[in-house]
Amino acid sequence: xxxxxxxxxxxxxxxxxxxxxxxxxxxxxxxxxxxxxxxxxxxxxxxxxxxxxxxxxxxxxxxxxxxxxxxxxxxxxxxxxxxxxxxxxxxxxxxxxxxxxxxxxxxxxxxxxxxxxxxxxxxxxxxxxxxxxxxxxxxxxxxxxxxxxxxxxxxxxxxxxxxxxxxxxxxxxxxxxxxxxxxxxxxxxxxxxxxxxxxxxxxxxxxxxxxxxxxxxxxxxxxxxxxxxxxxxxxxxxxxxxxxxxx
Numbered sequence: 001x002x003x004x005x006x007x008x009x010x011x012x013x014x015x016x017x018x019x020x021x022x023x024x025x026x027x028x029x030x031x032x033x034x035x036x037x038x039x040x041x042x043x044x045x046x047x048x049x050x051x052x053x054x055x056x057x058x059x060x061x062x063x064x065x066x067x068x069x070x071x072x073x074x075x076x077x078x079x080x081x082x083x084x085x086x087x088x089x090x091x092x093x094x095x096x097x098x099x100x101x102x103x104x105x106x107x108x109x110x111x112x113x114x115x116x117x118x119x120x121x122x123x124x125x126x127x128x129x130x131x132x133x134x135x136x137x138x139x140x141x142x143x144x145x146x147x148x149x150x151x152x153x154x155x156x157x158x159x160x161x162x163x164x165x166x167x168x169x170x171x172x173x174x175x176x177x178x179x180x181x182x183x184x185x186x187x188x189x190x191x192x193x194x195x196x197x198x199x200x201x202x203x204x205x206x207x208x209x210x211x212x213x214x215x216x217x218x219x220x221x222x223x224x225x226x227x228x229x230x231x232x233x234x235x236x237x238x239x240x241x242x243x244x245x246x247x
Contacts, residue, residue, distance in 0.1 A: 016065045024057035031115030031122040035068040049236035058247040078153025083162040110135030131182035138186045143204035168211045185219040190228025
């Protein structure tokens with residue numbers, strides 16, 4: 001299996017690493033769990049879980065750093081400043097990483113995003129904000145409300161536009177129709193250990209699914225059993241179960 005690693009500069013946030021797995025297929029942009037690195041997907045068995053799809057040329061994986069330690073996980077900063085830093089990270093993804101994916105996978109049918117835990121937030125947030133680029137978003141055990149992450153300080157525009165639980169209710173008119181026409185959101189979560197406390201992933205998935213339902217945005221909510229924990233072994237099973245129908 002082809003594996004290529006590159007380092008790409010970001011504007012004022014840090015230096016990010018991207019690892020590519022595979023030689024052909026629909027691009028899949030993957031995010032690790034909170035504050036994780038690009039190699040975490042491989043080290044935790046996620047690449048092996050979808051290896052048949054990679055080796056068959058159905059999917060080409062691009063794993064990126066989260067940079068959460070400089071943004072959302074830096075609890076010494078007020079939430080609005082964390083959101084501003086996150087916006088820089090988003091620009092790195094759309095302005096630097098995506099053009100490389102486009103050049104490396106010409107003629108693809110739209111990028112799929114996925115991620116685990118806080119990585120699910122990144123995947124789904126991108127799928128809702130830029131569904132013209134990220135056509136399918138698969139969130140595994142995500143909490144989609146950044147104001148629930150040790151929030152403090154005065155909140156402003158940066159936090160609003162980084163929070164799906166805030167901006168989805170505000171969608172209307174042509175913009176809402178554009179999202180309806182382009183976005184496909186899949187929320188997957190378990191009912192087992194750590195999916196409720198402290199991560200709030202289970203109530204978070206229900207909350208966002210209800211907001212998407214109210215706005216008529218194409219989505220699915222797949223709730224696994226009480227044995228399904230907030231952990232890599234379950235995320236491997238969930239991704240292997242759902243990804244084949246999108247590639």
